[in-house]
Amino acid sequence: MTNRERSTILGLTGSLGSGKSFVSSLLSQSGAKVICADKLAREAVSPGSPALNDIRTRFGDDVLQADGTLDRGRLGNLVFQDPASRWALEEIIHPRVRKRELELLGEYEGHPLIVLDVPLLFEKGLDRHCNHTAAVIISEEERYRRLRQERGLTKEQVDARLRAQMPQEEKAARASTVIDNSGAPSQTANQVNALLVRIFGENLPAPLRFLTPENHVPSG
Numbered sequence: 135m136t137n138r139e140r141s142t143i144l145g146l147t148g149s150l151g152s153g154k155s156f157v158s159s160l161l162s163q164s165g166a167k168v169i170c171a172d173k174l175a176r177e178a179v180s181p182g183s184p185a186l187n188d189i190r191t192r193f194g195d196d197v198l199q200a201d202g203t204l205d206r207g208r209l210g211n212l213v214f215q216d217p218a219s220r221w222a223l224e225e226i227i228h229p230r231v232r233k234r235e236l237e238l239l240g241e242y243e244g245h246p247l248i249v250l251d252v253p254l255l256f257e258k259g260l261d262r263h264c265n266h267t268a269a270v271i272i273s274e275e276e277r278y279r280r281l282r283q284e285r286g287l288t289k290e291q292v293d294a295r296l297r298a299q300m301p302q303e304e305k306a307a308r309a310s311t312v313i314d315n316s317g318a319p320s321q322t323a324n325q326v327n328a329l330l331v332r333i334f335g336e337n338l339p340a341p342l343r344f345l346t347p348e349n350h351v352p353s354g
Contacts, residue, residue: 140244142333143263147255148270149302150295151277153315153322157270158251160326163349165342166247169238171231171254178230179204188226193219214294228258246339247330256308257300266333269309271302273316320347 146161148154155172162168179186181202189209190198197209213220235250242248252260261267272280281287287295306312311332313325323345330338338344 140246141242141248142246142265143239144247144249144329144333145255145261145264145267146249146251146270147253147267147305147309148272148315149253149299149305150292151281152270152272152302153280154251154253154270156319157268157313157315157322157326158249160323160345161247161249164247164326164330164345165338166249167238167242167245168249168251169235169242171235171250171252174231174234175227178227178234185226185230189223192222192226210295211291214291214298217298220298246342247333253299256305261308266311266329267309268311268313268329269302269305270313270315271306272314276316 144161144166146154146158148157155170158168158170179189186198186204189204193209193212197205197212199205209223213223239248239250250260250264252258255261255264255267278289278292281292282289311329313322313329315322327344330342330344334342343349
């Protein structure tokens with residue numbers, strides 16, 4: 135993976151419940167090309183895929199739903215309690231995701247802003263391929279509220295998942311820009327605009343545009 139002479143690559147990361155996906159959607163609204171590792175991971179384990187077959191072989195039929203699709207909740211509960219299982223899952227999925235990311239970087243070459251949306255951006259060393267990096271952070275109170283209300287996770291499940299990730303304080307320290315998503319969506323949108331100014335200045339190259347109340351996603 136290499137930097138593109140005519141493209142700026144922004145590495146976007148954030149820990150569980152930070153609202154990284156919301157920030158990613160805002161950047162997409164601004165005209166950026168977004169490569170989402172989570173989306174690619176879901177595509178990699180579609181029914182009948184080699185990756186799903188490998189997961190079934192490694193973890194058994196219990197991680198599949200009745201229709202043959204992956205039971206992400208059950209698998210998540212398993213791997214976040216056992217580091218060896220988590221590493222085994224990463225060995226199955228991550229190489230396939232990295233391959234597709236490379237392909238998309240090639241397809242998007244020449245676009246002014248490509249966003250590499252990767253939860254493990256720093257953990258996997260992918261930040262070295264980026265011109266800029268941004269970490270999305272959130273207050274712990276708001277994180278737990280969102281995860282418990284929107285995803286139905288218990289406090290124990292949230293804690294287990296967070297222990298498997300780099301602390302958001304470390305992500306923030308390593309990123310060139312920090313976006314605090316603890317407040318209203320409009321406040322986050324303003325921070326995305328500030329990030330665009332930091333990268334490009336006040337005059338954005340087409341087809342990029344600043345977010346306004348009319349064109350940004352209303353909720354995260």
